Amino acid sequence: MFDNKCRNLNLQSRVSLAPMAGITDYVLRSLVREYSKTCLITTEMISSEALTQVKDTDIVVRDDNHSPISYQLSGHKPYMIADCAKYLEKYADMIDINMGCPVNKVVKGTDGCALMRNPDLAQEIVRTVKANINIPLSVKFRLGYTFDELNYVEYGQKMQEAGADFITIHARTRSQMYGGKADWKKIAELKRNVDIPVFANGDVVSPQTAAECLEQSEADGVAIGRGVLGDPSLLYRVEEYINNGKYLPPPTLEEKIETLKKHILKEVEFRGENVGVKFCRKFYPYYVNSFTGASRLRGELVLIDDLKEIFKRLDGILISAE
16 A cells, blocks of 8 residues: 555655666666656665765766655665765665675675674664664665575564664565565565565566565565666556556567667767667667577677667667568
């Protein structure tokens, strides 16, 4: 149920863009916002250690129309994270603390999901950050570190007690990484045991899976991550489906190619041609697919640095499809 607790946090939608390192940059957030005007969008994970060293970084750039926007911080030093949150307050409508990243280099530094094994430190982080900012504070975590450590209900309660205003939970353990299936039903237990809004995350890749996730999890909303790859319109289409019962079909091949061209252009404008073109290579499999010869063409595209030649190849896809 989307209630006043959500609206009081400036949450205008039951859909949010989940943070993804190296993915939810300024450009992708801008593309998502072209479709959905109200969803909460979240930045990439921002290392508090790195931000302490270098404040003037592209990772914090935003546009006026990006609101509502959450800036996600990672780390394990309460006062360092709090100082970074205070700095980001001028950009952010919400601060989010990453307690769910499963990647080895993150958890080995006792950041991300490693905090689920140290709830006392996690509480101290939340309390310290909350005392230093005047905007809502959220946390993102998982079901637990392993299947033998499913502490998400107690952990969520502790985060609420420490001052968190909002929870996003990925319905997998750290040991699962991104494999297996997200267990949406488990989220319902967390929802019944906290009083703050809960958004469910994991395996939401279509309007239908969003509706199914909401039903099973009893969550206030859904956070969409990998499903947005190659389809920046997804969050808007989910909003239309769960709010109005209106099903909007996924983009056609022609629409995906045109969006990819726009995506590349915006990255080139943001990063310069050399870096922008290379940065976009990770997105090719999500846009260039589902037609004969797609794999071969992707293999060719990743070897091309010239923007005009890339666009010539992409236009060739559209001509062949006619």
